[in-house]
Amino acid sequence: MQSWIPIVPESASSFSWKVDALYFYLSGVTLFFTLLISGTLIFFVIRYRRRTPYEIPRPVAGSHKLETVWTVIPFVIAMTMFVWGASVFFDQYKPPQNAIEVYVVGKQWMWKLQHATGQREINELHVPVGRKVRLIMTSEDVIHDFFVPAFRTKADVVPGRYTTMWFEATKPGTYHLFCAEYCGMNHSGMIGSVIVMEPRDFDNWLSGNVGSMTPATAGQQLYQTLGCASCHGGSGEGGRGPALTGTFGTQISLASGGTVTADEGYLRESIINPQAKLVAGFGPIMPTFQGQVSEDQLMQLVAYIKSLHGAGTTTPAPTPSAAASPSPARAVASPAPAPSIR
């Protein structure tokens, strides 16, 4: 770390400078008004100090003109802050294209991470410089928060659903990873590091850490062992249950009317609570898998379903970037009515 006393954290992501710029603007305005108010106060307190014990100053009537001035000017300044802050925020939340995907599971009091290429890490995340990295996160227990000060971003990691965040590291180095949402006894020990590497070093690191199956391959095995294939087809082509191939990222028509985007969160919910958003044309016949699959396994199943694109494809996508980019939309809801088993 720096030898001097830091007043801003290290800047290592594509939007850290944008947040810093806004921060300095806000700091400037704060300093200006603080000095304006306290300077005026000090001037008045000295200039209009009480000189004789019984002096009575003349009363002053209010002024609508002045009130308007100091209502409108602060409002306009506040709106510049609002618009600026909202636009940087909006950029941060636009999901990136062609990002490396990393699955993150928080639990008391550690971070478990898995790359789409299979590498597992605990409390450490290796990423290459200059590539967008998208995190798909959930928690096994309480709410955590994935916070990397050097990237100027954080997001809550919530049990029972997926949250996502992304960043693009711009400077190699090792940066703090904090849990920022209080999570119990060892909250301050739920820390780690994000290690940003040059792309070549990152590739070396990846190839030196083979061993685990990719999440998609593991998900494919689960798909078979859990019996998903009996309804959704051996390779996700559908049957009594809706087809899975090519559904990721598309709009799904629901039995209750309306549509939903088939993102990671929807896939997860449909495994845990299948009746919540039933696909149009299918009956409520799927059992819940709540309690039968861990968060890790859920993420593997989701990764497998995401890897199914195009008819006949059964092998999971080989590269993370391919897995991330949704294939062109395809008709999703199978018109075949599901036979009732009740």
Added chain:
Amino acid sequence: MKPIESFELPSPSKVNYLNAVYGLKSWLLTKDHKRIALLYLGSITFFFFIGGIYALMIRLELLTPSGDFLESTTYNKVFTQHGIIMIFFFLIPSIPATLGNFLIPMMIGAKDLAFPRINLLSWYVYLAGGIITIYALLAGGVDTGWTFYTPFSTTFSNSYVVATGLGIFINGFSSILTGLNFIVTIHTMRAPGMTWFRMPLFCWSHYATSLIMILGTPVIAITVLLLAFERVSGVGIFNPKLGGDPVLFQHMFWFYSHPAVYIMVLPGMGVISELIANFSRKNIFGYSFVAFSSIAIAVFGFLVWGHHMFVTPQSVYAGMIFSFLSFAVAIPSAIKVFNWTATLYKSSISYDTPMLYALGFIGLFTIGGMTGLFLASLATDVHLSDTYFVVAHFHYIMVGGALMAYLGGLHYWWPKMTGRMYPEGWGRFGALVVFVGFNLTFLPQFIAGYIGMPRRYHAYPPEFQVYNVLSTAGASILGFGMLIPAVYFVWSMRYGKHAEANPWHLPGLEWRTQSPPPTENFEQTPIVTWDAYEFAPPEETEVVGKFHGEVERAS
């Protein structure tokens, strides 16, 4: 000069509300708003010192990066209990239940609040909630953070969550009762001639506060109840494993707890309006703007809770709306600051202790309010939320704002409440020490937060240490500064100089009766023919000598 015969001061009488009746029973069964105010004063001071000891334990632990002074479980309980005690048992009742209770009837020329028995009941309810909470602390404490986030609080914490929640639940009713009493009193008990726009701004700000107390507090009661229900019975409300939604809790919690910030600071703004006007002998600049800004804060305050949740899976568009509204709610506060400052123009400013606290308030509240904009702004909030920046920001509002105002108000009305003067020299010295200590404690935390130090950390990486050392040094100065008034206030009750009826020479109704006041406040119901802060009649351009309406007393 207008005639004000009805305000001939009584010849100093030996009988007042403090010595009219004696005995423990006369206090515990009193229906006198002034005595109830003193009961509250005693009990909130007790809680303040407990909370203060927790604060010092936090700062001692954070002096070094490693967690070496307290166990992490102990530390988690200490910061949780610091928050719970300070917010629910000190800050929320502080100004309304003591100064408000004592002064609202006197300022509007009434004999008491509208419901004296309910007023006494509110103190017992407060006490019941307090005792249950103290029980929870002694039995083993609570470690959820004062925010009780689920599912940690409902499923994972092994501490006394339900008992603490019950204490907070019960305590909430004392807020509701106080708010109800103030609203009815202000509507129905104003003396003849005391129109709404002649009321001191202290009453306006308490009216706004009371609205929040009545409308907001039931929501925290429901939230705590649901939390306890899930924890005890296992019915899924917030825990996703049971089919609940943990983020729902945050919506419900902040729907009350953001307005609760205004419960804490609005009464303080009312005190500051009194101090600024009275210690500069000037009518408040833009009275109606200051009055209505209190109401605006109370209303807008209910629409901004989502800014506590920008990093939760709340929708991006909801985030934008909450961000916009949060910027909007800053404007009424800015209006107040500008009007207070403008009031001082061509005024006659005294440097008495209450005024020092008021001037300190304006500076600190400005910093507290402006740093709130960093957290209303979406992009900076994502980086800053759950860091020490947030801790610094809300301490500037709650300590730099609410607590400074409370101390200023306590000094200002101390002669009226106790009939004694505090030592002025020590008062100024104490105000200075508190101001310096406060800034040294919390200014460094803004920077620590921006460089990324998360809040609620028991141990931290070494690069944050320099700011924590400064902060701990400041906290010891602040702690020492708090002891100064504590000592001389107690001392003055016995040895202080006897206070005159109107030691500051002010026109307000509460100064037109003896110190301490008689049980019925005024010998006869006053008839009000002047505006608030009317030191000189409006038609007079300059008055040298005695102010309008000051009453000659036999020497």
